[in-house]
Amino acid sequence: MSHEAPHHVAPGHDAPHYLAARVQRALAEDERTYELGIRVDIRGDQLFLRGQVECDERRRLVAAVAEDTAPGLRVHNEVTVVEVREPGEEEAL
Amino acid sequence: MRIRVAAVGDVHLGEDLRGRYRRRLDGIEERADVLLIAGDLTRHGTPEEGRVVADEFRDLPIPVVTVLGNHDYQSDAEDEIVALLRDAGIRVLQDDSTVIQCGDLRLGVVGGKGFGGGFAGKCASEFGEPQMKAFVRHTREISELWHKALKGLNTEHRVVLSHYSPVKDTLAGEPLEIYPFLGSYLLAEAVDAEGADLFIHGHAHSGVEKGLTPGGVRVRNVALPVLRRAYAVYSLSGEETES
Incomplete structure (x- = not known):
């Protein structure tokens, strides 16, 4: 018994355009990530992730969700962890 | 005589970040008179994350005022999060106002999460399907409440x-296509009608810090990925802004 999705997969369904959109949507909606600001680009069999997250673990999870959503693609995790510096000078308004 | 306003947004706290933000607040009372937090306190919007937020910001030596963000609604636990924050002594604005005494001066803070819809000439209208009307009506009702609160x-x-x-202005760097989901000119219109010293917001992680409303109110995007520092401090001085 197959556990594959029952819907018919039309030709072109896995065009990079749609696959990138699915990965971006998964990053926003998967409870492991809930990341809305990650850019996803696919070139050939390479998937590129760009953006910022708050810590190393969240950076790792972004790649994990992308790999689960687009198996077979090589994921390049270019997401960075936000570096938070000391508060700077005040601005007089 | 001046009031120093510290501000940050989009801290997206969770158990994995417990304790990390608190240590960045050491000595904040030397730098600021009040701390404003511009929503997206959590990532999943769960009560558990709400407790982390409450613990990170409780018992600071200066008053803390916050609003919620869209992430704080994700688990339908926003009321519980608000209660947790208030129990920790944090003021939570929900389309209303609060007044903070800073020496001889009083600072009025008006706000709430706000909402989207887009910007003048390129925005959604209360027209057509009920879902579209509800989307735009939500923002309009918020702006009316802010107008009333400012008045x-x-x-x-x-x-x-x-x-x-x-x-x-403060969205520069975000894709143009998502501007309607990042804010609304109705929020600016309400504020320009009554006047204010400063408009603080978050949400636009790829935006820029500084902008201006059409009426000349300074706007500051304090999303943590934009600031890249623990918080910004804005010093308010000069003439009174009462209209």
Whole structure:
């Protein structure tokens, strides 16, 4: 018994355009990530992730969700962890 | 005589970040008179994350005022999160106002999460399907409440605190296509009608810090990925802003 999705997969369904959109949507909606600001680009069999997250673990999870959503693609995790510096000078308004 | 306003947004706290933000707040009372937090306190919007937020910001030596962001609604636990924050002594604005005494001056803070819809000439309208009408009506009703709250404030200084942006200026760097989901000009219109010293917002992680409403109110996007520092400090001084 197959556990594959029952819907018919039309030709072109896995065009990079749609696959990138699915990965971006998964990053926003998967409870492991809930990341809305990650850019996803696919070139050939390479998937590129760009953006910022708050810590190393969240950076790792972004790649994990992308790999689960687009198996077979090589994921390049270019997401960075936000570096938070000391508060700077005040601005007089 | 001045009031120093510290501000940050989009801290997206969770158990994995417990304790990390708190240590960045050491000595904040030397730098600021009040801390404003512009929403997206959590990532999943769960009560558990709400407790982390409450613990990170409780018992600070200066008053803390916050609004919620869209992430704080994700688990339908926003009321519980608000209660947790209030139990920790944090003031939570929900389309209303609060007044903080800073020495001889009073700072009025008006706000709430805000919402989207887009910017003048390129925005959604209350037209067509009920879902579209509801989307735009939500923002309009919020802006009306803010207008009313600002009108009722008789303080020397006034700041508006929101999660969503009132202007496009501070969205520069975000994709143009998502501007309608990042803010609404209706928020700016309400504030320009009554005047304010400053409009603080977050939400636009790829935006820029500084902008201006059409009426000349300074806008600051304090999303943590934009600031890249623990918080910004804005010093309010000069003439009274009462209209």
